[in-house]
Amino acid sequence: MSLFSTLNVGSAGLGVSSTWMNVIGDNISNLNTVGYKGGRASFVDFMPQHVFGVNGGGQIGAGAATSEVTTLLGQGSFDTTDNALDMGISGNGFFVVSDGIQDFYTRAGEFGVDSAGYVVNGAGLRVQGYSGDGTSISGALGDLQIPTTALAGTGTTSVTLEASLSAEETIGTDVAALDFYGTGAGTSTLSDAGDAADFTTSTTIYDSRGVGHDVTVLFERSGTNDWSWRAVADASECYDATGTQYSSDTGNAFEIASGTLTFDTAGTLTGITQTDTSATTAWTFGGTDTPAINFDFGLDATGTATDGVVTMSGEESSLTAIAQDGTMTGELTGLSVGDDGTITGAYSNGEEVDVGRVGLATFQATSGLERVGSALFRATPAAGQAAVGMAGSGGRGTISGNSLEKSNVDLESQFVSMITAQRSYQASSKVISTANDTLQTLMQLI
Numbered sequence: 001m002s003l004f005s006t007l008n009v010g011s012a013g014l015g016v017s018s019t020w021m022n023v024i025g026d027n028i029s030n031l032n033t034v035g036y037k038g039g040r041a042s043f044v045d046f047m048p049q050h051v052f053g054v055n056g057g058g059q060i061g062a063g064a065a066t067s068e069v070t071t072l073l074g075q076g077s078f079d080t081t082d083n084a085l086d087m088g089i090s091g092n093g094f095f096v097v098s099d100g101i102q103d104f105y106t107r108a109g110e111f112g113v114d115s116a117g118y119v120v121n122g123a124g125l126r127v128q129g130y131s132g133d134g135t136s137i138s139g140a141l142g143d144l145q146i147p148t149t150a151l152a153g154t155g156t157t158s159v160t161l162e163a164s165l166s167a168e169e170t171i172g173t174d175v176a177a178l179d180f181y182g183t184g185a186g187t188s189t190l191s192d193a194g195d196a197a198d199f200t201t202s203t204t205i206y207d208s209r210g211v212g213h214d215v216t217v218l219f220e221r222s223g224t225n226d227w228s229w230r231a232v233a234d235a236s237e238c239y240d241a242t243g244t245q246y247s248s249d250t251g252n253a254f255e256i257a258s259g260t261l262t263f264d265t266a267g268t269l270t271g272i273t274q275t276d277t278s279a280t281t282a283w284t285f286g287g288t289d290t291p292a293i294n295f296d297f298g299l300d301a302t303g304t305a306t307d308g309v310v311t312m313s314g315e316e317s318s319l320t321a322i323a324q325d326g327t328m329t330g331e332l333t334g335l336s337v338g339d340d341g342t343i344t345g346a347y348s349n350g351e352e353v354d355v356g357r358v359g360l361a362t363f364q365a366t367s368g369l370e371r372v373g374s375a376l377f378r379a380t381p382a383a384g385q386a387a388v389g390m391a392g393s394g395g396r397g398t399i400s401g402n403s404l405e406k407s408n409v410d411l412e413s414q415f416v417s418m419i420t421a422q423r424s425y426q427a428s429s430k431v432i433s434t435a436n437d438t439l440q441t442l443m444q445l446i
Contacts, residue, residue, distance in 0.1 A: 153210010
């Protein structure tokens with residue numbers, strides 16, 4: 001083997017050392033790149049040359065070459081952030097983002113929402129997932145869009161009370177003598193109703209448009225073990241079948257419903273009646289659906305009705321709890337991400353609604369993915385088809401909201417590799433300089 005071959009061997013050594021150093025430099029420069037996966041250079045020896053010697057000869061290597069640069073897809077650690085749509089994957093899988101023409105895959109979950117409500121990365125690529133409409137999440141994979149419109153209010157259908165009515169109250173007919181709109185001429189006011197009742201409680205109910213209306217429930221002891229009740233609202237908020245307002249002045253009472261409560265000698269509720277004003281007189285809150293509200297005071301075992309607990313005792317009348325199931329119109333105030341990728345929206349009316357779900361992709365051979373920059377990968381035939389589904393299923397990892405996966409590069413090991421690559425480069429250069437000196441000696445002999 002000639003000295004010129006030795007020069008080639010040294011040159012090959014310089015080449016692989018340079019490649020190795022380049023990979024190390026790339027890893028170190030992306031130490032703080034979110035979702036970055038470090039690379040590793042692998043090398044092979046060239047086909048050796050056969051030489052013949054006195055005792056049979058052997059083989060002499062012809063140097064080294066780069067075999068491949070592999071992307072190491074190991075797990076990175078997590079940073080906590082203030083952005084709910086920052087996401088990190090724990091385990092297998094990639095986020096899918098699209099430019100509208102081609103899909104790309106990434107572990108970098110720095111996402112936000114654009115002006116149209118689409119979940120996007122910093123480059124404007126749209127995250128792929130399953131969009132919701134406020135009531136359900138689609139089963140079709142596509143551009144993930146968060147509803148930006150207000151959440152429609154829902155009309156109240158039930159009012160539930162937990163209360164104790166005093167057995168010390170005097171039996172009377174003060175409330176029964178009052179005259180309310182809806183069932184009468186409307187000569188009595190809300191103030192009259194409050195003064196006449198033995199006990200009152202109020203709550204806000206919502207019409208079919210999500211607009212709130214104050215309702216007062218009046219209780220009056222009408223017999224030894226009997227009470228009557230009436231639910232009234234401000235007549236200025238109530239309209240007849242022709243759309244005419246019952247009262248242009250606030251403070252007049254409109255009767256929504258009325259009924260009776262019957263107790264046994266132990267003060268346990270044994271009977272409930274309810275008569276809705278709408279059963280005989282059509283009315284609305286002004287262009288809304290006709291209210292149909294059940295006032296739940298308890299019962300069962302099995303007097304039916306259920307919900308709510310109203311009793312009669314020797315204590316002063318008191319309210320424990322009152323609730324209703326309607327909601328006002330709600331604006332989106334915040335988002336959160338579950339470990340299965342479900343995005344839940346929090347609204348100003350207290351409602352929480354699943355508004356979308358992020359999809360994760362897995363591959364048969366992740367080593368076949370091709371880097372395209374910006375922490376993105378592209379699928380190749382060597383990687384196989386992307387299998388996209390819900391996080392936590394099919395071998396896919398889970399998702400953490402308010403988190404970002406950092407680079408998986410270990411700086412200490414990179415420094416060690418850099419020193420080794422440097423020494424390798426120096427040694428290869430020494431081979432070249434020594435071969436050159438030897439050739440120079442040879443030339444001087446001529």
